Amino acid sequence: MKIFLTGSAGFIGFHSAQALLARGHRVLGIDNLNDYYDPALKTARLDQFAGQSGFAFEKMDLADADRVASVLKSFAPDRVVHLGAQAGVRYSLENPLAYARSNLMGHLSVLEAVRHAGGIDHLVYASSSSVYGERNQAPFSERDPVEHPASLYAATKRADELMSATYSNLYGLTQTGLRFFTVYGPWGRPDMAYWLFTEAILKGQPIKVFNEGRMERDFTYIDDVVETLVRIAEDAPQSGQHRVYNIGGSDPRPLSAFIAAIETATGKSAEKLMFPMQPGDVTKTCADVSALERDYGYAPTTRIETGIQAFVDWYRAYYRV
Template identity: 60%
Template sequence: MPILVTGAAGFIGSHVCKALLDRGDEVVGIDNLNDYYDPALKDARLARLTGKPGFTFRKIDIADEQAMDGLRGEGIVKVVHLAAQAGVRYSLENPRAYVRSNLMGHIEILELCRNLPNFEHLVYASSSSVYGGNKKVPFSEEDRVDHPVSLYAATKKADELMSHTYSHLYGIPQTGLRFFTVYGPWGRPDMAYWLFTEAILKGKPIRVFNQGEMWRDFTYIDDIVDGIVAALDKPPASSVLHRVYNIGNSRPEHLGRFIDTLEKLLGLPAERQYEGMQAGDVEKTFADTTAMERDFGFKPRVTIEDGLARFVDWYRSEWKGGANSA
Protein backbone atom coordinates (compact mmCIF):
# COMPACT_ATOMS: atom_id res chain seq x y z
CA MET A 1 0.00 0.00 0.00
CA PRO A 2 1.62 3.29 -1.08
CA ILE A 3 2.70 6.18 1.09
CA LEU A 4 1.96 9.68 -0.21
CA VAL A 5 4.80 12.19 0.23
CA THR A 6 3.97 15.83 -0.55
CA GLY A 7 6.81 18.16 -1.45
CA ALA A 8 8.62 15.19 -2.99
CA ALA A 9 10.97 17.44 -4.98
CA GLY A 10 11.77 19.51 -1.90
CA PHE A 11 14.76 19.23 0.41
CA ILE A 12 13.26 17.11 3.18
CA GLY A 13 10.64 15.46 0.96
CA SER A 14 13.14 14.04 -1.53
CA HIS A 15 15.23 12.57 1.29
CA VAL A 16 12.15 11.01 2.89
CA CYS A 17 11.10 9.49 -0.44
CA LYS A 18 14.55 7.94 -0.86
CA ALA A 19 14.56 6.51 2.67
CA LEU A 20 11.12 4.94 2.20
CA LEU A 21 11.98 3.52 -1.22
CA ASP A 22 15.29 2.13 0.05
CA ARG A 23 13.45 0.07 2.64
CA GLY A 24 10.97 -1.26 0.09
CA ASP A 25 7.92 1.00 0.46
CA GLU A 26 5.81 2.17 -2.46
CA VAL A 27 5.78 5.98 -2.69
CA VAL A 28 3.55 8.39 -4.56
CA GLY A 29 5.35 11.73 -4.60
CA ILE A 30 3.66 15.01 -5.48
CA ASP A 31 5.04 18.54 -5.90
CA ASN A 32 4.01 21.65 -7.82
CA LEU A 33 7.65 22.41 -8.76
CA ASN A 34 7.21 26.14 -8.20
CA ASP A 35 9.98 28.68 -8.79
CA TYR A 36 10.42 30.00 -5.23
CA TYR A 37 14.02 28.90 -5.82
CA ASP A 38 15.78 27.41 -8.86
CA PRO A 39 13.54 24.61 -10.23
CA ALA A 40 16.70 22.94 -11.60
CA LEU A 41 17.52 21.90 -8.03
CA LYS A 42 14.08 20.33 -7.64
CA ASP A 43 14.48 18.53 -10.97
CA ALA A 44 17.88 17.21 -9.84
CA ARG A 45 16.40 15.89 -6.60
CA LEU A 46 13.62 14.15 -8.53
CA ALA A 47 16.16 12.63 -10.92
CA ARG A 48 17.63 10.71 -7.97
CA LEU A 49 14.21 9.11 -7.37
CA THR A 50 12.94 8.59 -10.91
CA GLY A 51 13.24 4.98 -11.99
CA LYS A 52 13.50 3.61 -8.47
CA PRO A 53 11.17 0.61 -8.01
CA GLY A 54 7.94 1.66 -6.32
CA PHE A 55 8.18 5.40 -7.04
CA THR A 56 5.50 7.37 -8.88
CA PHE A 57 5.59 11.15 -9.29
CA ARG A 58 2.76 13.51 -10.13
CA LYS A 59 2.98 17.28 -10.57
CA ILE A 60 0.18 18.46 -8.29
CA ASP A 61 -0.47 21.62 -6.31
CA ILE A 62 -1.75 20.58 -2.88
CA ALA A 63 -4.17 23.52 -2.86
CA ASP A 64 -5.85 22.24 -6.04
CA GLU A 65 -9.00 20.52 -4.77
CA GLN A 66 -9.76 18.63 -7.97
CA ALA A 67 -6.20 17.34 -8.39
CA MET A 68 -6.06 16.22 -4.77
CA ASP A 69 -9.38 14.42 -5.10
CA GLY A 70 -7.82 12.45 -7.95
CA LEU A 71 -5.47 10.77 -5.46
CA ARG A 72 -8.29 8.97 -3.66
CA GLY A 73 -8.06 5.94 -5.92
CA GLU A 74 -4.34 5.35 -5.32
CA GLY A 75 -4.80 3.05 -2.31
CA ILE A 76 -2.84 5.43 -0.06
CA VAL A 77 -2.79 4.44 3.62
CA LYS A 78 -0.21 6.89 5.05
CA VAL A 79 0.78 10.46 4.23
CA VAL A 80 3.95 12.44 4.93
CA HIS A 81 2.94 16.04 4.30
CA LEU A 82 6.01 18.23 3.76
CA ALA A 83 4.85 20.55 0.97
CA ALA A 84 4.58 24.18 2.03
CA GLN A 85 5.61 27.67 1.08
CA ALA A 86 8.83 27.93 3.05
CA GLY A 87 10.82 30.90 4.29
CA VAL A 88 10.10 33.39 7.05
CA ARG A 89 11.40 36.44 5.17
CA TYR A 90 9.54 35.74 1.93
CA SER A 91 6.27 35.74 3.88
CA LEU A 92 6.73 39.49 4.34
CA GLU A 93 6.78 39.94 0.55
CA ASN A 94 4.20 37.44 -0.66
CA PRO A 95 1.76 36.56 2.13
CA ARG A 96 -0.88 35.13 -0.21
CA ALA A 97 1.48 32.33 -1.26
CA TYR A 98 1.54 31.18 2.37
CA VAL A 99 -2.23 31.31 2.74
CA ARG A 100 -2.71 29.24 -0.42
CA SER A 101 -0.04 26.61 0.18
CA ASN A 102 0.15 26.35 3.96
CA LEU A 103 -3.51 26.88 4.85
CA MET A 104 -5.56 25.82 1.81
CA GLY A 105 -3.04 23.11 1.03
CA HIS A 106 -3.19 21.70 4.55
CA ILE A 107 -6.98 21.60 4.45
CA GLU A 108 -6.87 19.66 1.16
CA ILE A 109 -4.48 17.14 2.75
CA LEU A 110 -6.83 16.72 5.71
CA GLU A 111 -9.81 16.29 3.40
CA LEU A 112 -7.91 13.68 1.39
CA CYS A 113 -7.05 11.74 4.54
CA ARG A 114 -10.65 11.95 5.74
CA ASN A 115 -11.88 10.35 2.53
CA LEU A 116 -9.31 7.54 2.21
CA PRO A 117 -11.05 4.29 3.22
CA ASN A 118 -8.11 2.51 4.88
CA PHE A 119 -6.20 5.51 6.15
CA GLU A 120 -3.73 4.91 9.00
CA HIS A 121 -1.57 7.98 9.75
CA LEU A 122 -0.70 11.53 8.68
CA VAL A 123 2.70 12.95 9.61
CA TYR A 124 2.98 16.64 8.76
CA ALA A 125 5.59 19.38 8.97
CA SER A 126 5.18 22.10 11.53
CA SER A 127 8.03 24.42 12.51
CA SER A 128 10.07 25.74 15.41
CA SER A 129 8.91 29.18 14.25
CA VAL A 130 5.61 28.63 16.13
CA TYR A 131 7.49 29.45 19.36
CA GLY A 132 7.86 33.04 18.19
CA GLY A 133 9.91 35.22 20.51
CA ASN A 134 9.71 32.83 23.49
CA LYS A 135 12.58 33.52 25.87
CA LYS A 136 12.36 30.29 27.89
CA VAL A 137 14.69 27.63 26.52
CA PRO A 138 14.73 24.89 25.57
CA PHE A 139 11.41 25.18 23.73
CA SER A 140 8.94 22.60 25.00
CA GLU A 141 5.77 21.32 23.38
CA GLU A 142 4.00 22.46 26.55
CA ASP A 143 4.97 26.11 25.98
CA ARG A 144 2.37 28.62 24.76
CA VAL A 145 2.69 29.29 21.03
CA ASP A 146 0.06 31.95 20.44
CA HIS A 147 2.38 34.90 19.67
CA PRO A 148 3.94 34.18 16.25
CA VAL A 149 6.26 36.87 14.87
CA SER A 150 5.87 36.01 11.17
CA LEU A 151 3.02 35.00 8.89
CA TYR A 152 4.89 31.77 8.11
CA ALA A 153 4.83 30.89 11.81
CA ALA A 154 1.15 31.79 12.04
CA THR A 155 0.29 29.44 9.17
CA LYS A 156 2.18 26.58 10.81
CA LYS A 157 0.37 27.11 14.11
CA ALA A 158 -2.91 27.24 12.19
CA ASP A 159 -2.04 23.90 10.59
CA GLU A 160 -1.61 22.36 14.03
CA LEU A 161 -5.01 23.69 15.10
CA MET A 162 -6.71 22.39 11.96
CA SER A 163 -5.11 18.99 12.42
CA HIS A 164 -6.27 18.84 16.03
CA THR A 165 -9.82 19.64 14.93
CA TYR A 166 -9.84 16.97 12.21
CA SER A 167 -8.46 14.33 14.57
CA HIS A 168 -11.21 15.21 17.06
CA LEU A 169 -14.06 15.33 14.54
CA TYR A 170 -13.09 12.51 12.20
CA GLY A 171 -10.70 10.30 14.16
CA ILE A 172 -7.73 10.91 11.84
CA PRO A 173 -4.44 9.78 13.48
CA GLN A 174 -1.88 12.57 13.08
CA THR A 175 1.61 13.52 14.20
CA GLY A 176 2.95 17.06 13.74
CA LEU A 177 6.71 17.60 13.80
CA ARG A 178 8.18 21.00 14.65
CA PHE A 179 11.39 21.08 12.60
CA PHE A 180 14.41 22.99 13.88
CA THR A 181 16.66 24.49 11.13
CA VAL A 182 17.24 21.49 8.88
CA TYR A 183 20.42 21.53 6.78
CA GLY A 184 22.54 19.25 4.61
CA PRO A 185 23.18 18.12 1.01
CA TRP A 186 20.43 18.88 -1.52
CA GLY A 187 19.22 21.63 0.83
CA ARG A 188 17.51 24.94 0.15
CA PRO A 189 19.50 27.79 -1.42
CA ASP A 190 17.67 30.41 0.65
CA MET A 191 19.07 28.99 3.91
CA ALA A 192 22.03 30.60 5.70
CA TYR A 193 24.46 27.70 5.31
CA TRP A 194 23.96 27.67 1.51
CA LEU A 195 24.01 31.47 1.14
CA PHE A 196 27.17 31.73 3.27
CA THR A 197 28.95 28.96 1.38
CA GLU A 198 28.12 30.48 -2.00
CA ALA A 199 29.18 33.99 -0.94
CA ILE A 200 32.45 32.89 0.71
CA LEU A 201 33.48 30.91 -2.37
CA LYS A 202 32.76 33.95 -4.56
CA GLY A 203 34.58 36.34 -2.23
CA LYS A 204 31.39 38.25 -1.49
CA PRO A 205 30.27 39.54 1.93
CA ILE A 206 27.78 37.59 4.02
CA ARG A 207 24.93 39.29 5.88
CA VAL A 208 25.10 38.54 9.60
CA PHE A 209 21.91 39.63 11.34
CA ASN A 210 21.42 40.85 14.92
CA GLN A 211 25.12 41.75 14.95
CA GLY A 212 25.88 38.03 15.02
CA GLU A 213 24.09 37.37 18.31
CA MET A 214 22.02 34.49 16.98
CA TRP A 215 21.76 30.84 17.98
CA ARG A 216 20.18 28.07 15.93
CA ASP A 217 19.39 24.46 16.72
CA PHE A 218 20.81 23.13 13.43
CA THR A 219 19.57 19.60 12.67
CA TYR A 220 21.14 17.43 9.99
CA ILE A 221 18.86 16.02 7.30
CA ASP A 222 19.62 12.35 8.02
CA ASP A 223 18.60 12.78 11.65
CA ILE A 224 15.39 14.51 10.59
CA VAL A 225 14.53 11.73 8.13
CA ASP A 226 15.14 9.07 10.78
CA GLY A 227 12.70 10.89 13.07
CA ILE A 228 10.04 11.30 10.38
CA VAL A 229 10.13 7.63 9.42
CA ALA A 230 10.08 6.51 13.07
CA ALA A 231 7.03 8.69 13.71
CA LEU A 232 5.30 7.46 10.54
CA ASP A 233 5.69 3.86 11.66
CA LYS A 234 4.08 4.52 15.04
CA PRO A 235 0.64 6.13 14.77
CA PRO A 236 -1.01 7.40 17.96
CA ALA A 237 -2.30 4.37 19.85
CA SER A 238 -4.22 6.12 22.62
CA SER A 239 -7.46 8.07 22.61
CA VAL A 240 -5.42 11.19 21.79
CA LEU A 241 -5.11 10.96 18.01
CA HIS A 242 -3.14 14.16 17.38
CA ARG A 243 0.38 14.64 18.75
CA VAL A 244 2.96 17.39 18.22
CA TYR A 245 6.69 16.91 18.77
CA ASN A 246 9.87 18.95 18.56
CA ILE A 247 12.43 17.39 16.24
CA GLY A 248 15.81 19.08 16.54
CA ASN A 249 19.42 18.57 17.52
CA SER A 250 18.84 20.00 21.01
CA ARG A 251 22.19 21.80 20.83
CA PRO A 252 22.03 25.45 19.71
CA GLU A 253 25.07 26.78 17.86
CA HIS A 254 26.19 30.41 17.98
CA LEU A 255 26.14 31.98 14.53
CA GLY A 256 29.75 33.10 14.89
CA ARG A 257 30.95 29.55 15.55
CA PHE A 258 28.83 28.32 12.68
CA ILE A 259 30.57 30.77 10.31
CA ASP A 260 33.98 29.88 11.77
CA THR A 261 33.31 26.23 10.97
CA LEU A 262 32.36 27.06 7.37
CA GLU A 263 35.51 29.17 6.95
CA LYS A 264 37.66 26.26 8.10
CA LEU A 265 35.94 23.78 5.80
CA LEU A 266 36.12 26.09 2.79
CA GLY A 267 39.65 27.25 3.52
CA LEU A 268 38.58 30.86 2.96
CA PRO A 269 37.73 33.81 5.20
CA ALA A 270 34.24 35.26 5.34
CA GLU A 271 33.69 38.99 4.95
CA ARG A 272 31.07 39.54 7.64
CA GLN A 273 28.59 42.37 7.09
CA TYR A 274 26.86 42.91 10.43
CA GLU A 275 23.25 44.11 10.40
CA GLY A 276 20.31 44.47 12.77
CA MET A 277 17.61 41.90 13.41
CA GLN A 278 15.34 41.20 10.47
CA ALA A 279 11.59 41.48 10.80
CA GLY A 280 9.99 38.12 11.63
CA ASP A 281 13.26 36.60 12.85
CA VAL A 282 14.09 35.30 16.34
CA GLU A 283 17.31 35.36 18.33
CA LYS A 284 17.47 31.74 19.48
CA THR A 285 15.96 28.32 18.83
CA PHE A 286 16.53 25.34 21.10
CA ALA A 287 14.51 22.11 20.97
CA ASP A 288 13.54 20.06 23.98
CA THR A 289 13.36 16.63 22.29
CA THR A 290 12.52 14.59 25.41
CA ALA A 291 9.14 13.49 24.06
CA MET A 292 10.55 12.55 20.63
CA GLU A 293 13.28 10.49 22.30
CA ARG A 294 10.81 8.80 24.67
CA ASP A 295 8.20 7.85 22.07
CA PHE A 296 10.35 7.13 19.00
CA GLY A 297 13.90 6.58 20.25
CA PHE A 298 14.97 9.72 18.39
CA LYS A 299 18.62 10.59 18.99
CA PRO A 300 20.47 12.99 16.66
CA ARG A 301 23.86 11.63 15.63
CA VAL A 302 25.43 14.24 13.34
CA THR A 303 27.44 17.14 14.78
CA ILE A 304 27.51 20.56 13.15
CA GLU A 305 31.14 19.97 12.08
CA ASP A 306 30.33 16.67 10.36
CA GLY A 307 27.07 17.95 8.89
CA LEU A 308 28.59 21.08 7.38
CA ALA A 309 31.53 19.05 6.05
CA ARG A 310 29.09 16.75 4.23
CA PHE A 311 27.24 19.74 2.80
CA VAL A 312 30.43 21.46 1.61
CA ASP A 313 31.66 18.23 0.00
CA TRP A 314 28.33 17.82 -1.80
CA TYR A 315 28.20 21.46 -2.88
CA ARG A 316 31.68 21.36 -4.37
CA SER A 317 31.56 17.91 -5.96
CA GLU A 318 27.94 17.28 -6.94
CA TRP A 319 26.28 20.65 -7.25
CA LYS A 320 28.75 23.34 -8.28
CA GLY A 321 31.59 21.03 -9.24
CA GLY A 322 29.66 18.70 -11.52
CA ALA A 323 26.95 18.87 -14.14
CA ASN A 324 25.12 21.57 -12.21
CA SER A 325 28.03 24.04 -12.17
CA ALA A 326 27.16 27.53 -13.25
Protein backbone atom coordinates (compact mmCIF):
# COMPACT_ATOMS: atom_id res chain seq x y z
CA MET A 1 0.00 0.00 0.00
CA LYS A 2 0.92 3.66 -0.32
CA ILE A 3 1.04 5.52 2.99
CA PHE A 4 1.06 9.30 3.41
CA LEU A 5 2.84 9.80 6.76
CA THR A 6 3.02 13.17 8.49
CA GLY A 7 5.59 13.84 11.21
CA SER A 8 7.95 11.34 9.60
CA ALA A 9 11.07 13.01 11.06
CA GLY A 10 9.57 12.91 14.56
CA PHE A 11 10.09 10.18 17.12
CA ILE A 12 6.98 8.04 16.57
CA GLY A 13 6.77 8.98 12.90
CA PHE A 14 10.32 7.83 12.21
CA HIS A 15 9.75 4.44 13.85
CA SER A 16 6.39 4.10 12.07
CA ALA A 17 8.02 4.76 8.70
CA GLN A 18 10.62 2.07 9.39
CA ALA A 19 7.94 -0.44 10.34
CA LEU A 20 5.75 0.37 7.34
CA LEU A 21 8.68 0.01 4.95
CA ALA A 22 9.59 -3.31 6.55
CA ARG A 23 6.06 -4.48 5.76
CA GLY A 24 6.57 -3.63 2.09
CA HIS A 25 4.57 -0.41 1.94
CA ARG A 26 5.55 2.73 0.05
CA VAL A 27 5.81 5.78 2.31
CA LEU A 28 5.73 9.49 1.53
CA GLY A 29 6.97 11.25 4.65
CA ILE A 30 6.01 14.82 5.51
CA ASP A 31 7.65 17.05 8.13
CA ASN A 32 8.50 20.73 8.59
CA LEU A 33 11.72 20.00 10.53
CA ASN A 34 11.03 22.84 12.98
CA ASP A 35 13.42 23.85 15.74
CA TYR A 36 11.28 22.94 18.77
CA TYR A 37 14.22 20.61 19.48
CA ASP A 38 17.48 20.16 17.58
CA PRO A 39 16.63 19.72 13.87
CA ALA A 40 19.88 17.77 13.49
CA LEU A 41 18.25 14.86 15.32
CA LYS A 42 15.32 14.96 12.90
CA THR A 43 17.71 15.04 9.95
CA ALA A 44 19.65 12.12 11.43
CA ARG A 45 16.43 10.12 11.63
CA LEU A 46 15.71 10.84 7.98
CA ASP A 47 19.27 9.87 7.08
CA GLN A 48 18.43 6.32 8.21
CA PHE A 49 16.24 6.01 5.10
CA ALA A 50 19.03 6.85 2.68
CA GLY A 51 19.14 4.27 -0.07
CA GLN A 52 15.92 2.57 1.04
CA SER A 53 13.47 1.97 -1.76
CA GLY A 54 9.88 2.90 -1.10
CA PHE A 55 10.56 6.03 0.97
CA ALA A 56 10.27 9.62 -0.23
CA PHE A 57 10.25 12.84 1.77
CA GLU A 58 8.68 16.28 1.35
CA LYS A 59 9.48 19.15 3.69
CA MET A 60 6.34 21.17 4.29
CA ASP A 61 4.23 22.92 6.90
CA LEU A 62 0.97 21.06 7.54
CA ALA A 63 -0.79 24.40 8.02
CA ASP A 64 -0.18 25.08 4.31
CA ALA A 65 -3.49 23.52 3.34
CA ASP A 66 -3.12 24.04 -0.42
CA ARG A 67 0.27 22.32 -0.57
CA VAL A 68 -0.83 19.46 1.67
CA ALA A 69 -3.84 18.87 -0.55
CA SER A 70 -1.77 19.04 -3.73
CA VAL A 71 0.96 16.65 -2.56
CA LEU A 72 -1.51 14.18 -1.06
CA LYS A 73 -3.64 14.12 -4.19
CA SER A 74 -0.60 13.64 -6.41
CA PHE A 75 0.70 10.75 -4.28
CA ALA A 76 -2.78 9.14 -4.16
CA PRO A 77 -2.24 7.11 -0.97
CA ASP A 78 -4.34 4.19 0.22
CA ARG A 79 -3.94 5.25 3.86
CA VAL A 80 -2.94 8.37 5.76
CA VAL A 81 -1.08 8.21 9.09
CA HIS A 82 -1.12 11.69 10.61
CA LEU A 83 1.42 11.98 13.43
CA GLY A 84 2.72 15.49 12.72
CA ALA A 85 1.99 17.99 15.51
CA GLN A 86 3.55 20.48 17.88
CA ALA A 87 4.35 18.39 20.93
CA GLY A 88 5.04 19.33 24.53
CA VAL A 89 2.81 20.31 27.44
CA ARG A 90 5.09 22.95 28.94
CA TYR A 91 6.02 24.62 25.66
CA SER A 92 2.33 25.24 25.02
CA LEU A 93 2.44 27.74 27.90
CA GLU A 94 5.27 29.63 26.21
CA ASN A 95 4.26 29.55 22.56
CA PRO A 96 0.53 28.85 22.31
CA LEU A 97 0.17 30.08 18.73
CA ALA A 98 2.49 27.32 17.49
CA TYR A 99 -0.09 24.80 18.73
CA ALA A 100 -2.94 26.54 16.97
CA ARG A 101 -1.01 26.44 13.71
CA SER A 102 0.39 22.92 13.85
CA ASN A 103 -2.26 21.03 15.81
CA LEU A 104 -5.46 22.78 14.79
CA MET A 105 -4.80 24.17 11.32
CA GLY A 106 -2.49 21.26 10.52
CA HIS A 107 -5.07 18.66 11.48
CA LEU A 108 -7.79 20.46 9.57
CA SER A 109 -5.54 20.68 6.51
CA VAL A 110 -5.09 16.91 6.55
CA LEU A 111 -8.82 16.31 7.00
CA GLU A 112 -9.64 18.58 4.07
CA ALA A 113 -6.98 17.02 1.88
CA VAL A 114 -8.30 13.52 2.61
CA ARG A 115 -11.89 14.59 2.04
CA HIS A 116 -11.21 16.09 -1.38
CA ALA A 117 -8.68 13.51 -2.58
CA GLY A 118 -11.05 10.56 -2.34
CA GLY A 119 -10.02 6.91 -2.47
CA ILE A 120 -8.41 6.90 1.00
CA ASP A 121 -9.71 3.99 3.04
CA HIS A 122 -8.48 4.99 6.48
CA LEU A 123 -6.96 7.97 8.31
CA VAL A 124 -5.06 7.15 11.51
CA TYR A 125 -4.08 10.14 13.63
CA ALA A 126 -2.26 10.90 16.88
CA SER A 127 -4.10 12.10 19.94
CA SER A 128 -2.72 12.09 23.48
CA SER A 129 -3.34 10.84 27.00
CA SER A 130 -3.17 14.53 27.95
CA VAL A 131 -6.83 14.90 26.94
CA TYR A 132 -7.82 13.20 30.23
CA GLY A 133 -6.43 16.03 32.38
CA GLU A 134 -6.09 15.57 36.13
CA ARG A 135 -8.09 12.54 37.23
CA ASN A 136 -8.52 10.73 40.53
CA GLN A 137 -9.86 7.49 39.07
CA ALA A 138 -7.75 5.05 37.11
CA PRO A 139 -7.41 3.47 34.64
CA PHE A 140 -8.48 6.05 32.06
CA SER A 141 -11.08 4.74 29.66
CA GLU A 142 -12.06 6.04 26.23
CA ARG A 143 -15.60 6.24 27.65
CA ASP A 144 -14.53 8.73 30.35
CA PRO A 145 -15.43 12.43 29.96
CA VAL A 146 -12.55 14.58 28.68
CA GLU A 147 -13.89 18.06 29.31
CA HIS A 148 -11.09 19.52 31.44
CA PRO A 149 -7.69 19.32 29.71
CA ALA A 150 -4.87 20.65 31.88
CA SER A 151 -2.89 22.36 29.10
CA LEU A 152 -3.37 24.05 25.75
CA TYR A 153 -1.55 21.15 24.12
CA ALA A 154 -4.16 18.78 25.55
CA ALA A 155 -6.97 21.08 24.42
CA THR A 156 -5.68 21.06 20.83
CA LYS A 157 -5.49 17.27 20.77
CA ARG A 158 -9.04 17.00 22.07
CA ALA A 159 -10.11 19.51 19.41
CA ASP A 160 -8.49 17.26 16.80
CA GLU A 161 -10.62 14.36 17.99
CA LEU A 162 -13.76 16.47 17.73
CA MET A 163 -12.86 17.69 14.25
CA SER A 164 -12.25 14.12 13.14
CA ALA A 165 -15.56 12.96 14.59
CA THR A 166 -17.31 15.77 12.72
CA TYR A 167 -15.65 14.88 9.41
CA SER A 168 -16.65 11.27 9.83
CA ASN A 169 -20.24 12.31 10.46
CA LEU A 170 -20.39 14.86 7.65
CA TYR A 171 -18.29 13.24 4.95
CA GLY A 172 -17.96 9.57 5.89
CA LEU A 173 -14.21 9.69 6.51
CA THR A 174 -13.04 6.47 8.19
CA GLN A 175 -10.71 7.43 11.04
CA THR A 176 -8.92 6.09 14.11
CA GLY A 177 -7.40 8.32 16.78
CA LEU A 178 -4.71 6.97 19.12
CA ARG A 179 -4.26 8.45 22.60
CA PHE A 180 -0.56 7.83 23.20
CA PHE A 181 0.62 7.40 26.81
CA THR A 182 4.24 8.60 27.45
CA VAL A 183 5.99 6.88 24.56
CA TYR A 184 9.75 6.43 24.98
CA GLY A 185 12.69 4.64 23.42
CA PRO A 186 15.69 5.03 21.08
CA TRP A 187 15.64 8.07 18.79
CA GLY A 188 13.27 9.72 21.30
CA ARG A 189 12.48 13.36 22.03
CA PRO A 190 15.02 15.53 23.89
CA ASP A 191 12.26 17.38 25.77
CA MET A 192 11.02 14.23 27.49
CA ALA A 193 11.96 13.42 31.10
CA TYR A 194 13.77 10.15 30.31
CA TRP A 195 16.06 11.97 27.85
CA LEU A 196 16.67 14.93 30.19
CA PHE A 197 17.40 12.62 33.13
CA THR A 198 19.76 10.43 31.11
CA GLU A 199 21.62 13.43 29.72
CA ALA A 200 22.04 15.05 33.14
CA ILE A 201 23.07 11.84 34.92
CA LEU A 202 25.71 10.98 32.31
CA LYS A 203 27.10 14.52 32.59
CA GLY A 204 27.14 14.36 36.38
CA GLN A 205 24.54 17.10 36.67
CA PRO A 206 21.51 17.17 39.02
CA ILE A 207 18.05 16.30 37.70
CA LYS A 208 14.90 18.30 38.34
CA VAL A 209 12.19 16.19 39.97
CA PHE A 210 8.81 17.89 39.84
CA ASN A 211 6.02 17.45 42.38
CA GLU A 212 8.82 16.08 44.57
CA GLY A 213 8.56 12.82 42.65
CA ARG A 214 4.95 12.10 43.61
CA MET A 215 3.86 11.22 40.08
CA GLU A 216 3.09 8.07 38.12
CA ARG A 217 3.25 7.56 34.38
CA ASP A 218 2.02 4.83 32.06
CA PHE A 219 5.26 4.44 30.12
CA THR A 220 4.91 2.87 26.66
CA TYR A 221 7.86 1.51 24.71
CA ILE A 222 8.06 2.59 21.08
CA ASP A 223 8.16 -0.93 19.61
CA ASP A 224 4.91 -1.86 21.38
CA VAL A 225 3.26 1.27 19.97
CA VAL A 226 4.44 0.91 16.40
CA GLU A 227 3.63 -2.77 16.03
CA THR A 228 -0.02 -2.06 16.74
CA LEU A 229 -0.13 1.27 14.91
CA VAL A 230 0.95 -0.45 11.70
CA ARG A 231 -1.73 -3.12 12.04
CA ILE A 232 -4.35 -0.42 12.57
CA ALA A 233 -3.12 1.51 9.53
CA GLU A 234 -3.31 -1.62 7.38
CA ASP A 235 -6.87 -2.26 8.52
CA ALA A 236 -9.95 -0.93 6.75
CA PRO A 237 -12.64 -0.51 9.43
CA GLN A 238 -16.29 0.02 8.73
CA SER A 239 -16.65 2.87 6.24
CA GLY A 240 -17.30 6.24 7.87
CA GLN A 241 -16.45 4.98 11.35
CA HIS A 242 -14.55 7.15 13.82
CA ARG A 243 -12.85 5.38 16.75
CA VAL A 244 -10.51 6.47 19.53
CA TYR A 245 -8.19 4.08 21.39
CA ASN A 246 -5.83 4.37 24.32
CA ILE A 247 -2.38 2.98 23.57
CA GLY A 248 -0.28 2.68 26.71
CA GLY A 249 1.87 0.32 28.71
CA SER A 250 -1.03 -0.31 31.10
CA ASP A 251 1.44 -0.56 33.98
CA PRO A 252 1.85 2.86 35.65
CA ARG A 253 5.15 3.28 37.46
CA PRO A 254 6.15 5.89 40.04
CA LEU A 255 8.72 8.46 39.01
CA SER A 256 11.15 6.97 41.54
CA ALA A 257 11.13 3.63 39.68
CA PHE A 258 11.64 5.44 36.38
CA ILE A 259 14.68 7.27 37.76
CA ALA A 260 16.03 4.07 39.31
CA ALA A 261 15.85 2.33 35.91
CA ILE A 262 17.91 5.15 34.37
CA GLU A 263 20.42 4.96 37.23
CA THR A 264 20.81 1.22 36.66
CA ALA A 265 21.13 1.61 32.89
CA THR A 266 23.74 4.39 33.15
CA GLY A 267 25.55 2.89 36.14
CA LYS A 268 25.40 6.24 37.90
CA SER A 269 23.36 7.70 40.76
CA ALA A 270 21.24 10.79 40.23
CA GLU A 271 21.46 13.95 42.30
CA LYS A 272 17.81 14.99 42.68
CA LEU A 273 16.58 18.56 43.05
CA MET A 274 12.95 18.65 44.19
CA PHE A 275 10.51 21.13 42.64
CA PRO A 276 6.73 21.70 42.89
CA MET A 277 4.31 20.55 40.20
CA GLN A 278 4.61 22.44 36.93
CA PRO A 279 1.59 24.17 35.36
CA GLY A 280 -0.20 21.96 32.87
CA ASP A 281 1.19 18.71 34.31
CA VAL A 282 -0.83 15.89 35.91
CA THR A 283 0.02 13.54 38.77
CA LYS A 284 -0.91 10.25 37.11
CA THR A 285 -1.66 8.60 33.79
CA CYS A 286 -3.02 5.08 33.42
CA ALA A 287 -4.43 3.54 30.25
CA ASP A 288 -7.33 1.14 30.00
CA VAL A 289 -6.27 -0.69 26.82
CA SER A 290 -9.03 -3.31 26.82
CA ALA A 291 -10.63 -1.93 23.65
CA LEU A 292 -7.34 -2.05 21.72
CA GLU A 293 -6.65 -5.52 23.09
CA ARG A 294 -10.11 -6.69 21.99
CA ASP A 295 -9.94 -5.25 18.48
CA TYR A 296 -6.24 -5.63 17.60
CA GLY A 297 -4.76 -8.02 20.14
CA TYR A 298 -2.66 -5.25 21.66
CA ALA A 299 -0.39 -6.64 24.39
CA PRO A 300 2.57 -4.45 25.42
CA THR A 301 5.49 -6.63 26.49
CA THR A 302 8.43 -4.29 27.13
CA ARG A 303 9.18 -3.60 30.78
CA ILE A 304 10.43 -0.14 31.71
CA GLU A 305 13.83 -1.53 32.77
CA THR A 306 14.32 -3.16 29.36
CA GLY A 307 13.10 -0.14 27.43
CA ILE A 308 15.20 2.35 29.38
CA GLN A 309 18.30 0.19 28.91
CA ALA A 310 17.67 0.20 25.15
CA PHE A 311 17.31 3.97 25.16
CA VAL A 312 20.47 4.56 27.22
CA ASP A 313 22.46 2.20 24.97
CA TRP A 314 21.23 4.12 21.92
CA TYR A 315 21.98 7.49 23.57
CA ARG A 316 25.55 6.46 24.40
CA ALA A 317 26.14 5.24 20.84
CA TYR A 318 24.53 8.30 19.21
CA TYR A 319 26.48 10.82 21.29
CA ARG A 320 29.55 8.58 21.76
CA VAL A 321 29.55 8.94 25.55
